[in-house]
Amino acid sequence: MADKHEFERQLESVRARLVRSAAVLCWAGADVEDVVQETLLEALRSRQSFGDRSSVLTWAYVILTRVAARVNARRRERAVATDWAALADGLPPVDGGLIADEAHRAVADAVRRLPQRQREMVTLHFLEDLTYAEISTALGVSVGTVKATIFEAKASLRTALCALQKESR
């Protein structure tokens, strides 16, 4: 196992990628930085459990998904009445500052509307280019589950993209 400083350096090197993934996983942009900080702290604290794994990123990603799910649940509990409509639709409060391009934002919103598990897998698949086998290892599920979940997610995205294309015509 790498020594503490080497481990910290490796974590720091994947920080930007964790931030990008957290931006997809978190319902609110305001939580992104906190979620990444909490993830890095948790990763440092549980360094022993990293063992001899090869990829710090996928290991940190497991923690990230857990932390993001926790923070999203907390936000749902605290949601004020005006947010109920958005929450009922499964759509997180949109942060206009995240994406400048309108078409990209619509696609990203479609990803963010996906159920938690689908969103986690699609994020790893699109952002980190992980294979199904790597995703199954990272999230601790079978390859069959990954196949089925990604298939469902892509079917939803395909429908959303078709709707977007019809709207733009």
Add this chain to the structure above:
Amino acid sequence: MSCPSDETLVMFVDGELDAPERETVARHVQTCSACGESVAEMRAVNRRGRSALREMRVDVQRDGTKARRRWVLRPMAVAAAIVIVVSVAAVVWMKGHGASERKVAQLIPPHERTTRPATNPLATARAAPRLMDAEFERWSAGYRRKRIALVPMEEVAVFEPPEVRPTGP
């Protein structure tokens, strides 16, 4: 061959099929327009999903995280300011206190002044009564000249004024 399932086509697009199956599906897609269209749509989902998520910029200044940080830092800044003000006040007071001690020391007749350094706590303790005596002598000199009796504080509490009897004409 009959048309492959949508799940197989998704895996084909994602490069998740093994070599023989990939070859078979590739040949079929070239000849089947319906499957060719599905594959094109799935590739579009991947392309647009990837570019949308990679386009996300996490600007913590715009989504309020940084503003909240400032609120976190504000109490710390106030605490630091209080510490600085108290420290400066303490230094100023100590300097002023030192000056008044020097003034008192000037009241001591030259032959009574101690030659030991004032910073020596033992010397300070020994010099203290002398300082008080000299100040008292100087203060009480005017009263003595006017023949006004000075009563020690301990006796003030039990002081009984002399009985004054009216004198007849």
